[in-house]
Each structure stands twice: as structure tokens, then as C-alpha cells.
Amino acid sequence: MERQTIFEGRVLLAPLTAFLIALLGFPLVVDLVYSVSRVGFENIRAPEITGLGNYAKALADPEFWGAAWFSLRFGLIVASIQVVVGLILAIFLAPLFAARPWLIALLMLPMMVAPALVGLMYRLILHEFVGAVPYYLLEWYGDFPAFLGRQWVFTTLVVIETLQWTPFALLILHSAYAAISPDVREAASLDGATGLRLFLNVDLPLMLPAIGITAFIRFIDSFRVFDNLYTLVGSGAGGSTTSMSIYIYQAFFKVGDIGLAVAASMLLLAASFVVLWIINHFTARKVAT
Amino acid sequence: MRRPAIQALRWLVFGLAVLILNFPVIATLVTSLKSEAEISSNASLVIENPTLDNYAAIFGMADRFDILHFLMNSLVASTLGSALAIALAFPAAYAMARFGTGRRWLLPLAVNLRAVPLIIFAIPIYLMYQQVGLLDTRLGLSLIFCLINVPLVLVLFTSAIAELPIEIEEAARVDGAGTFRLILHVVLPMSLNVVAASSVLAFIYSWNEFLFGLMLTTSRATPISVGASFFFAASGGGVRWGVAAAVMILATLPPLLLGLVMYRQIGRSMTAGAVKG
Numbered sequence: 001m002e003r004q005t006i007f008e009g010r011v012l013l014a015p016l017t018a019f020l021i022a023l024l025g026f027p028l029v030v031d032l033v034y035s036v037s038r039v040g041f042e043n044i045r046a047p048e049i050t051g052l053g054n055y056a057k058a059l060a061d062p063e064f065w066g067a068a069w070f071s072l073r074f075g076l077i078v079a080s081i082q083v084v085v086g087l088i089l090a091i092f093l094a095p096l097f098a099a100r101p102w103l104i105a106l107l108m109l110p111m112m113v114a115p116a117l118v119g120l121m122y123r124l125i126l127h128e129f130v131g132a133v134p135y136y137l138l139e140w141y142g143d144f145p146a147f148l149g150r151q152w153v154f155t156t157l158v159v160i161e162t163l164q165w166t167p168f169a170l171l172i173l174h175s176a177y178a179a180i181s182p183d184v185r186e187a188a189s190l191d192g193a194t195g196l197r198l199f200l201n202v203d204l205p206l207m208l209p210a211i212g213i214t215a216f217i218r219f220i221d222s223f224r225v226f227d228n229l230y231t232l233v234g235s236g237a238g239g240s241t242t243s244m245s246i247y248i249y250q251a252f253f254k255v256g257d258i259g260l261a262v263a264a265s266m267l268l269l270a271a272s273f274v275v276l277w278i279i280n281h282f283t284a285r286k287v288a289t
Numbered sequence: 290m291r292r293p294a295i296q297a298l299r300w301l302v303f304g305l306a307v308l309i310l311n312f313p314v315i316a317t318l319v320t321s322l323k324s325e326a327e328i329s330s331n332a333s334l335v336i337e338n339p340t341l342d343n344y345a346a347i348f349g350m351a352d353r354f355d356i357l358h359f360l361m362n363s364l365v366a367s368t369l370g371s372a373l374a375i376a377l378a379f380p381a382a383y384a385m386a387r388f389g390t391g392r393r394w395l396l397p398l399a400v401n402l403r404a405v406p407l408i409i410f411a412i413p414i415y416l417m418y419q420q421v422g423l424l425d426t427r428l429g430l431s432l433i434f435c436l437i438n439v440p441l442v443l444v445l446f447t448s449a450i451a452e453l454p455i456e457i458e459e460a461a462r463v464d465g466a467g468t469f470r471l472i473l474h475v476v477l478p479m480s481l482n483v484v485a486a487s488s489v490l491a492f493i494y495s496w497n498e499f500l501f502g503l504m505l506t507t508s509r510a511t512p513i514s515v516g517a518s519f520f521f522a523a524s525g526g527g528v529r530w531g532v533a534a535a536v537m538i539l540a541t542l543p544p545l546l547l548g549l550v551m552y553r554q555i556g557r558s559m560t561a562g563a564v565k566g
Contacts, residue, residue, distance in 0.1 A: 005388050006388070006390070008384070008388070008468045008469075009384040009388035009389075009390025009391070010384075010390060012380040012381060012383060012384035012388075012390070012468075012472075013380075013381045013384050013385075013390055013391045013395065015376075015377050015380070015381075016377040016378060016380075016381040016395075016439070016443075017381075017391075017395070019377055019435070019436075019439075020398075020439075023410070023414065023432065023433075023436045024402075024410060024436070026413070026417065027410040027412075027413030027414050027417065028410070028413075030413035030416065030417070031409065031410070031412070031413050034412075034413070044416060089302070089306060092299060092302060093299060093302065093303055093306075095296070095299065096299050096300070096303055101553070102552070103303065104552065104556065105548070105549055105552035106307045106311070107303075107306060107307060107310060108548060108552055108555070108556060109310075109311055109314070109545060109548055109549070110310045110311060110313075110314075111548070112493060112497075112541075112544040112545050112547070112548035113313070113314060113497070113541050113544070113545065114496070114497035114498075114499060114514045114540070114541070114544070115497065115499065116497070116499035116514045116515070116517075116518075117497075117514065117517055117537050117540055117541055118313055120517060120518055120521070120533070120537055121313040121314070121316070121317045121537055122313060123521070124316070124317060124320060124530055124533065124534060124537075125312075125313060125316045125317070127530075129329065129332070130320070130328050130329060130332050130530050131332060132316045132319070132320075132332055132333065132334055133316075134332070135332035135333055136333070163309065163310055163312070163313075164310075166310065167310060168559070171556055171559060171560065172559070172560055172563050172564070175556070175560045210564070213563055213564060214563065216404075217563055220403075220404045223406070224406035224407075224408065226408065226499070226500050227499040227500065227514075230499075230503075231499075231518055244406065244408075245406060245408045245500070248408050248409075248411075248412075249408065249411075249500075249504075252412050252415075253504075258412065261412055262412055262413075265408065265409040265410075265412065266409075268406055268408075268409055269405065269409050272404060272405045272406065275404070276401050276404055
């Protein structure tokens with residue numbers, strides 16, 4: 001029976017494993033080989049292994065560091081705003097959702113729209129002649145900034161990303177808030193805690209894991225941002241909006257430097273592993289204590 | 290007096306949040322219902338003469354940009370990709386939940402995969418697809434959609450199966466059911482809720498995917514997320530904003546309607562996916 005179980009378990013796992021080997025394992029090997037090779041579309045099947053030159057080239061490229069800095073800054077800022085706004089909305093609107101759960105559906109809608117399409121929509125909305133946002137700013141304030149110009153483009157992108165994904169933070173944090181037992185709050189309020197103190201001493205500590213998870217997911221998603229950036233501004237004025245994903249895409253498709261693109265990919269993967277290792281280490285320790 | 294005032298403030302904040310968060314879609318919808326002449330003279334959110342001309346005009350350019358073709362590509366590849374993800378993940382999830390097979394490596398791999406930017410694998414996949422003839426095919430696209438959704442679906446299935454009462458399975462085993470029949474006739478029917486919820490979410494994620502659609506297709510299998518931008522350049526000269534807006538609305542409608550109808554299941558899946566990962 002025992003041996004039978006092991007065998008059956010492997011059979012059940014086999015299709016998925018084979019799929020992952022084909023679409024992740026094999027590409028990873030190709031990535032590794034190409035990253036230490038001189039390779040172009042002409043010798044794609046017979047790359048010439050040359051050593052770590054591609055990595056050196058990526059690490060010496062100011063645009064690579066510019067892209068890394070853009071992604072990091074963008075991810076951190078956007079995730080922070082989303083968690084704070086999401087938390088405030090989740091708690092303030094909780095009584096409405098408790099009475100009418102379907103209301104939250106209207107706030108979840110932005111997540112259903114493809115980020116690529118959101119980028120396209122803003123091309124229209126921010127357009128100086130036909131866009132609604134410049135129209136109303138002109139009406140109310142007599143002026144509007146060049147949203148996609150060098151000076152404002154980062155802010156514009158932060159706002160766009162925040163508007164689309166704050167609903168995610170709202171959803172996760174609302175369900176964490178709703179899961180807190182009324183008894184806990186009642187007991188605390190009997191002890192005299194009210195309003196902000198009740199929140200800081202009771203709700204916030206209980207919601208901390210959910211807040212951490214939300215911040216992490218939002219950071220990762222915004223760090224690898226591609227779709228809305230690509231459809232709205234591309235790499236922006238002078239590469240001012242080149243994220244890591246855009247950098248790799250351009251190295252491959254625009255410049256045709258496969259080795260550089262792949263080496264940058266590997267560096268990005270290594271960075272993800274470091275972040276994941278820290279997170280796993282951190283959460284494992286927290287569970288243990 | 291204080292209570293109703295706060296309640297009114299809540300409704301106000303809620304209303305504003307709905308308007309602001311959904312502003313891109315609202316503004317695009319408004320533009321799509323204006324005539325070309327009105328779009329250039331009136332950029333406000335008030336429509337003076339509503340018209341469906343832009344929607345009709347989309348189909349007039351079907352010889353160059355066939356929106357039905359793009360929508361069909363997205364529909365077929367998203368459905369196939371989601372179904373494949375479920376077919377691959379369900380038996381694996383059962384093995385992990387009940388036998389512990391692969392629990393130590395496959396589950397962490399799947400969870401961590403969601404945190405890795407997939408563009409890392411995009412270039413070798415492109416080169417691989419080129420070799421085996423999967424570039425610009427719906428099948429090639431659906432394999433990618435499957436890959437994108439497998440981690441989430443696997444996490445959701447594993448935790449759902451682990452929560453099922455094991456007594457029913459034990460009873461079925463006593464009656465002589467083998468593992469494969471057990472999965473198909475006992476476990477799967479008991480998990481239909483989570484299967485349905487996961488497939489909706491996987492479908493929406495597939496429909497909205499852009500990067501791989503951009504890289505791996507050129508014309509035959511172009512999904513709507515990529516094809517929508519073609520209409521911005523459709524008329525050679527300036528952009529026909531009304532047509533572009535109408536295209537974006539049509540491209541957004543399927544996931545938007547699914548989201549409205551199935552918000553409860555989607556919300557539950559998203560939350561479970563986040564918390565259990």
C-alpha cells in the first residue's frame with residue numbers, strides 16, 4: 001500500500017512536472033548558457049561560450065542601474081500608498097460592506113481591466129485636446145501639467161498604478177479586518193479602549209500579517225511593471241520610465257543583444273531569490289517564535 | 290446626530306472611490322459614445338449627442354483590423370490555458386494534499402514562482418517557440434496562460450482539498466475505488482466550487498495578459514490586449530479616438546462582466562491565493 005501510494009503520487013504529479021520542466025526548466029538552462037555566451041540570431045543554436053562578459057556589460061550599463069532604480073522606487077512607493085489607502089478605505093467602509101457585501105464588487109472592477117488597456121485608456125484621458133483630465137483641470141485651475149513629460153511622468157505612472165491596484169489592498173485588508181472576532185473588540189472596549197486606541201492596540205496587530213503579505217505582493221507586481229508603461233509611454237523621455245522588464249524587452253527586441261538581455265534576466269532572477277530568501281527567512285522565524 | 294453623519298460620509302467616500310478608481314473605464318466609455326466631431330469639440334464627461342457610430346465603425350475596418358479575430362484568439366487561448374492549468378494542477382494538488390508527494394519542493398516552487406518576473410523566461414521561450422513552430426499560434430499562447438495561472442490554481446486546490454473531510458474518501462476506498470476513480474468521481478465533484486472560482490480568475494488573468502501576447506504573436510494569434518493598440522494607428526493620420534475608445538470598451542467588457550457577476554468567488558480566490566501563498 002505504501003509503495004503503491006508513492007507510485008500513484010508520482011503519476012499524479014508527472015504531467016505538471018513535465019510541463020514545468022518544458023516551460024520553466026528548459027528556458028532556465030537556455031538563459032544560463034546564453035548569459036555566458038556570445039550569441040545572436042545568426043548562431044542561435046550554437047552559441048559561443050565566452051565567460052561572464054554579458055554580466056559585466058549589464059553591470060557596467062548605467063541604463064541597467066537606472067532601470068533597477070526605477071523599478072525599486074516605483075515598487076516601494078506604489079506599494080506603500082496602496083497599503084495605506086487600502087487600509088483606510090477597508091476600515092472606514094467596513095460597515096457598508098457588512099450590510100451590503102456586493103458594494104465591494106464596484107471597487108474590485110479596476111482589477112478586472114487589463115493593465116495594457118489601462119495604459120491605452122490614459123493615452124486618451126490625458127490627451128491635451130480630447131482628454132477629460134486636462135479639460136477639467138483647465139476649466140477649474142486654468143492650467144494642466146505635461147503629464148507624460150520628464151518632470152511629471154513618474155508621478156503620473158504612480159497615480160495610474162495606485163488607482164488600478166489599491167482595490168487589491170482594499171480586498172485583502174477588508175477580509176482580514178472582517179475576520180477579527182467581534183468578541184476581541186468587545187473585550188478590549190470593556191477595558192476602556194476606543195476609536196484610534198482600539199485600532200492601534202487590537203485591530204492593527206491582528207492585521208499585521210495581512211498587511212505584510214499585501215505590501216509584498218503589491219511591491220513585486222509593481223516592481224516588474226511592464227504592460228501599462230509600455231502602452232502609455234514606452235521607455236519615456238530619455239529612458240526616464242525604463243523599468244527592469246522594459247530594459248530586458250528592449251535589449252532583446254530593439255537592440256538584439258540576446259546575451260545582454262539574458263544576463264540582465266539572470267541578475268533579476270538572482271535579485272528575486274535574495275528578496276524571497278529574506279521574506280521566507282523572516283516569516284519562518286516569526287512563526288517559530 | 291453623529292452616527293448618521295458618519296454614515297453619510299461613508300457613502301460619500303464610497304461613491305468618490307468608485308468614481309475615481311473606475312475613472313479610466315468611465316471616461317473611455319463616454320468618449321466611445323460621442324461622435325468624432327463632438328470628441329474634438331467637447332472633452333468633458335457630458336455627452337451631447339450619444340451615438341453608436343464608433344462601434345459600427347470598428348466592424349467597417351475588419352479587412353485591416355479584425356476585432357472579432359482578436360477577441361476570438363483571446364477567448365480560445367484563455368479558455369484553453371485555464372482548462373489546462375486546472376487539468377494539470379488538480380491531480381498534483383490531490384497528491385500533495387493527501388499523499389504529501391512533492392509537497393516539499395513543488396508547493397514552495399509554485400508559491401515563489403508568483404514572485405519571479407516572468408520576463409526572465411520570455412526570451413528562451415520565444416526562441417524555443419521559434420524552433421518548434423509555436424510562435425503566433427493560439428496553442429502557444431494558451432501554454433503561456435497555463436504557466437501564468439498554474440501557481441495560483443495549485444495553491445488554491447491544495448488548500449481546498451486538504452480541507453475536505455477525508456472520511457468520504459476512506460469510505461469510497463473501502464468500497465473498492467482506486468485513486469484515479471476517487472479523484473474523478475469523489476474529490477472533483479466536491480471541489481466544484483473552488484474549480485469554478487479558480488477558472489474564472491485564471492480566465493481573467495489570461496485575457497488581460499499582455500507581455501507574452503506582444504512577444505509571441507504577430508498577427509494570426511494576436512490577443513485583444515495587444516490587438517487593441519493597433520486601432521490607435523488604424524487611420525494613418527491622427528488617432529480616431531472614438532473608434533479606439535470603443536475598441537477598448539469591447540476588449541474590457543468580458544472580464545468586467547465576469548468580475549461583476551462573480552465578484553464573490555473572485556474575491557475569495559484572490560484572498561485565499563494571497564494569504565495561503
